[in-house]
Amino acid sequence: MEPFALSKLHLTQYLFFTGKGGVGKTSTACAVATSLADSGNRVLLVSTDPASNLQDVFAMELHSKPTPITEVPGLSAANLDPIEAAAEYRESVIAPYRGILPDAAIANMEEQLSGSCTIEIAAFNAFANFITDESIQKSYDHIIFDTAPTGHTLRMLQLPSAWSNFINESTHGASCLGQLSGLEEKKAVYKTAVDTLADSSKTMDTAGNRPAAGSQSRLLRAAGTWHPKSAADRQRRAHAA
Numbered sequence: 001m002e003p004f005a006l007s008k009l010h011l012t013q014y015l016f017f018t019g020k021g022g023v024g025k026t027s028t029a030c031a032v033a034t035s036l037a038d039s040g041n042r043v044l045l046v047s048t049d050p051a052s053n054l055q056d057v058f059a060m061e062l063h064s065k066p067t068p069i070t071e072v073p074g075l076s077a078a079n080l081d082p083i084e085a086a087a088e089y090r091e092s093v094i095a096p097y098r099g100i101l102p103d104a105a106i107a108n109m110e111e112q113l114s115g116s117c118t119i120e121i122a123a124f125n126a127f128a129n130f131i132t133d134e135s136i137q138k139s140y141d142h143i144i145f146d147t148a149p150t151g152h153t154l155r156m157l158q159l160p161s162a163w164s165n166f167i168n169e170s171t172h173g174a175s176c177l178g179q180l181s182g183l184e185e186k187k188a189v190y191k192t193a194v195d196t197l198a199d200s201s202k203t204m205d206t207a208g209n210r211p212a213a214g215s216q217s218r219l220l221r222a223a224g225t226w227h228p229k230s231a232a233d234r235q236r237r238a239h240a241a
Helices: 025-038 054-058 082-097 103-112 116-132 134-139 150-169 184-198 213-222 228-240
Strands: 014-019 043-047 075-079 142-146 203-208
Touching: 014 025, 025 043, 025 054, 025 075, 025 142, 043 116, 054 075, 082 103, 082 116, 116 134, 116 142, 116 150, 116 184, 184 203
Parallel strands: 014 142, 014 203, 043 075, 043 142
Antiparallel strands: none
16 A cells, blocks of 8 residues: 655645544644645644644644644644634624614624524634635645534534525624624625635545444455454454553
8 A cells, every 4th residue: 555645645725624523633634734834834724623622732722813833833723712703703793883872782782693603603704714814825835624523514614505595685684693784795705715615726625534343344254354253352452452
């Protein structure tokens, strides 16, 4: 089998590591990010997982804004915190009305922007910013996303379509997205983000997987080397490790 080599891959600017929990997404994303930085590239590593452990890997505090990794020149990292993103999004919507609208109206806006859909859309906005912001695009050769487990990631990537349809149908009043009359500009951001994600010349996804014990057994049985006792021994050794 030919050894894995990054130099033999056509790496796009945006690299995603996706898959179920526990398949090694973070380990692989960190290894690739470090290797690319060591090769002289400017790399940004972003975790979209609410339970991110990038800070444990690099033994330093990380936030939603890129932080240089001192031990790896050329590498910066960020943790996309949905709660922090929601607070910033909420304030960006409400701030222009403070001191203009009555306190009761401000309190009503805060209540409308306190639901789970606000957290979701704020998290996607923060995520989309890493893809659509021109200054970020120019600052890094590669932007690597260490994603949350599959279900959470799929839900996040479905939001642009859902909310764009909602904006089309509701042009007045307010929602957990904010004042609807000012949301048309968001549609352009969503479209740019989705188009970039769908463009294979810009975005590459690496799906991590780990074969289940049943799959391994079927493969070994098909090869004529499977035996229940040897399978049990391997399972015990795996648990012991």
